[in-house]
Amino acid sequence: MSKLRVGITTLVGLLASFSVFADIGIDEKINLAVKPYSDAVTGFIFSSFPVAGVQIPFVLVWLIIAATIFTFYFNFINLRAFKHGFQLVRGDYHDPKAAGEVTHFQALATALSGTVGLGNIAGVAVAVSLGGPGATFWMILAGFLGMSSKFTECTLGVKYRNTLPDGTVSGGPMYYLTKGLAEKGPNFAKLGKVLAVLFAVFCVGGSFGGGNMFQANQSFAQLVNVTGGEASLMADKGWLYGLVIAALVGLVIIGGIKGIARVTSKIVPFMAVTYVIAGLAIILLNASLVPSAFGAIIAGAFTAEGISGGVIGVLFQGFKRAAFSNEAGVGSAAIAHSAVQTNRPVTEGFVALYEPFIDTVVVCTITALVIIITGTWNPSVDPSAGVQLTSTAFESAFSWFPYVLTVAVLLFAFSTMISWSYYGLKAWTFLFGENRYTDGTYKILFLFFVVVGSSMQLGAVIDFSDAMIFAMAFPNLLGCYFLLPVVKKELNEYWADYKSGRLVKTRNS
Amino acid sequence: MTSVLMVGVDCSDCSERAVEYAAEHARESKARLYVAHVIEWSPFSFSTVEENFERHKRREEELKRAYSDVIDPIVNPLKAEGLNVEGLVRHGHVADTINTLAVENGVTNIILGRQGTTKLKAHVFGSVGSRLVQVADCAVTVVP
Numbered sequence: 212m213s214k215l216r217v218g219i220t221t222l223v224g225l226l227a228s229f230s231v232f233a234d235i236g237i238d239e240k241i242n243l244a245v246k247p248y249s250d251a252v253t254g255f256i257f258s259s260f261p262v263a264g265v266q267i268p269f270v271l272v273w274l275i276i277a278a279t280i281f282t283f284y285f286n287f288i289n290l291r292a293f294k295h296g297f298q299l300v301r302g303d304y305h306d307p308k309a310a311g312e313v314t315h316f317q318a319l320a321t322a323l324s325g326t327v328g329l330g331n332i333a334g335v336a337v338a339v340s341l342g343g344p345g346a347t348f349w350m351i352l353a354g355f356l357g358m359s360s361k362f363t364e365c366t367l368g369v370k371y372r373n374t375l376p377d378g379t380v381s382g383g384p385m386y387y388l389t390k391g392l393a394e395k396g397p398n399f400a401k402l403g404k405v406l407a408v409l410f411a412v413f414c415v416g417g418s419f420g421g422g423n424m425f426q427a428n429q430s431f432a433q434l435v436n437v438t439g440g441e442a443s444l445m446a447d448k449g450w451l452y453g454l455v456i457a458a459l460v461g462l463v464i465i466g467g468i469k470g471i472a473r474v475t476s477k478i479v480p481f482m483a484v485t486y487v488i489a490g491l492a493i494i495l496l497n498a499s500l501v502p503s504a505f506g507a508i509i510a511g512a513f514t515a516e517g518i519s520g521g522v523i524g525v526l527f528q529g530f531k532r533a534a535f536s537n538e539a540g541v542g543s544a545a546i547a548h549s550a551v552q553t554n555r556p557v558t559e560g561f562v563a564l565y566e567p568f569i570d571t572v573v574v575c576t577i578t579a580l581v582i583i584i585t586g587t588w589n590p591s592v593d594p595s596a597g598v599q600l601t602s603t604a605f606e607s608a609f610s611w612f613p614y615v616l617t618v619a620v621l622l623f624a625f626s627t628m629i630s631w632s633y634y635g636l637k638a639w640t641f642l643f644g645e646n647r648y649t650d651g652t653y654k655i656l657f658l659f660f661v662v663v664g665s666s667m668q669l670g671a672v673i674d675f676s677d678a679m680i681f682a683m684a685f686p687n688l689l690g691c692y693f694l695l696p697v698v699k700k701e702l703n704e705y706w707a708d709y710k711s712g713r714l715v716k717t718r719n720s
Numbered sequence: 721m722t723s724v725l726m727v728g729v730d731c732s733d734c735s736e737r738a739v740e741y742a743a744e745h746a747r748e749s750k751a752r753l754y755v756a757h758v759i760e761w762s763p764f765s766f767s768t769v770e771e772n773f774e775r776h777k778r779r780e781e782e783l784k785r786a787y788s789d790v791i792d793p794i795v796n797p798l799k800a801e802g803l804n805v806e807g808l809v810r811h812g813h814v815a816d817t818i819n820t821l822a823v824e825n826g827v828t829n830i831i832l833g834r835q836g837t838t839k840l841k842a843h844v845f846g847s848v849g850s851r852l853v854q855v856a857d858c859a860v861t862v863v864p
Contacts, residue, residue: 302763307820311779311811313772314763321772378777469768476768550772633769 345511349529382549422631424664
């Protein structure tokens with residue numbers, strides 16, 4: 212079976228590379244070949260029903276309802292545990308004897324570098340251009356609610372992780388869906404298995420879509436943008452860019468050249484900080500415009516003139532981009548967070564609260580404010596601009612910024628791809644078992660999609676990416692509902708220890 | 721007060737003088753002697769997803785290697801001689817961690833070899849010795 216798969220992929224790869232050299236219009240060809248399939252998948256996942264004249268996809272309602280229920284069920288854990296989460300990240304409760312293991316800070320930083328990225332730069336631009344400034348309001352709200360979803364899934368991710376005999380850890384929704392639900396009885400065990408398999412299938416899809424094609428596509432768009440737009444030498448050469456990036460990713464995931472990934476993981480946080488500082492600088496330089504920007508955000512959230520779908524349309528755009536950016540409820544973060552060293556799973560849940568907060572509430576809001584106060588956004592702006600809109604907004608304040616942004620975008624895209632290749636591989640091996648052939652097949656497919664992603668147009672890529680990432684939320688959140696009492700028990704026991712001072716504080720502040 | 725000694729070591733060869741000095745004192749005073757080695761590590765470093773999942777395994781390997789390459793070659797001969805010696809290895813910031821280990825084990829005197837860093841290097845990176853002198857909760861002896 213796996214040999215067959217290797218054979219097919221190699222064939223596909225060969226065909227692709229032949230036509231690359233035979234034909235200059237290859238971008239267009241790839242786009243046409245893949246679009247019908249991606250459209251079909253997208254249509255299925257985003258099955259929608261009309262609300263006040265707007266087609267609202269069921270999956271989005273699913274995400275919002277879960278985040279709201281979790282927020283109430285855990286009694287506003289997103290606000291309540293905010294301070295304690297910070298103490299944990301700072302290492303106040305770190306056991307000195309566990310020095311050398313993965314700390315809360317490291318788990319959070321790693322998870323963040325997988326989520327902070329193009330969603331915050333390109334995604335916000337898409338939300339604002341389609342939904343107007345008011346989309347920002349709903350994005351922030353979705354960020355706050357999403358914190359509770361992250362809390363739930365990351366607590367479960369640590370609680371039900373597997374430790375292999377050689378000491379490596381493996382965690383994520385696949386494991387809590389199977390192990391967690393199995394604790395509830397034989398029928399739940401069957402359900403858990405089905406959900407875990409579904410999740411793994413979608414996770415593989417998500418790793419090809421949002422974790423790969425979207426990143427390749429948008430980083431290429433920005434590269435074309437700074438090198439002269441339409442007139443750029445790079446325009447129409449998406450496949451070439453794709454091949455270069457695929458080669459670099461391949462060096463890391465197939466060639467085992469971990470150095471590249473390690474260097475990226477150290478630069479990305481600094482790029483993120485640079486981005487935030489530049490954004491804050493623009494906001495401060497235009498401080499007088501901030502009140503009116505917030506005015507536009509709040510007014511736009513409830514009265515949506517000229518936006519298709521009115522208020523519901525605005526809300527939809529905001530929630531959608533927030534969910535895509537911070538991935539709360541999707542389950543991907545539960546994989547990254549589960550590597551932390553702790554014997555109290557709920558502590559990582561507290562730490563995970565910071566992920567949507569930093570990603571959506573802070574970084575996305577900065578992007579949105581910059582787009583709005585620089586006047587880059589206007590009702591007639593091209594909604595397919597994506598990252599270019601953000602780039603133009605920053606450029607209007609600092610003419611050199613697009614170059615910095617390009618470097619940042621390339622690095623963000625690269626690190627997100629590396630992270631997602633790992634999530635996807637974990638899901639893939641969960642489905643097909645762990646051996647050389649299954650590993651290799653997945654990695655070759657992953658590289659193939661890098662090329663496809665950079666050749667396709669944004670619209671089709673964004674739809675397919677959204678579809679796959681959101682699909683993961685169905686099995687993941689359904690399982691989370693059943694496992695809520697488990698999280699609550701962990702939370703109550705821990706919170707009692709925390710409040711009564713029974714926890715050992717190793718650092719005083 | 722019974723004295724408890726601790727000697728901080730970098731590698732088995734380069735800390736010879738400090739170990740010699742500490743062993744001499746331990747022989748004379750029949751004091752307990754800890755041989756401590758710190759693996760440079762920060763809780764605030766950035767890592768990849770894959771590194772995180774393999775971290776526990778790596779850490780075990782690092783500890784094992786520290787014992788086999790650094791601690792055992794120093795501790796075993798002293799033990800054979802009949803001294804009350806124990807090796808300790810931990811991850812962390814070198815000076816701060818040596819002090820933590822000293823406090824945990826009731827050490828009264830930390831012994832350290834001087835590394836002979838240049839002025840510039842000491843300015844930029846600081847030196848373990850001078851940092852330890854600043855933070856230590858017990859006496860520190862620096863062996864030239």
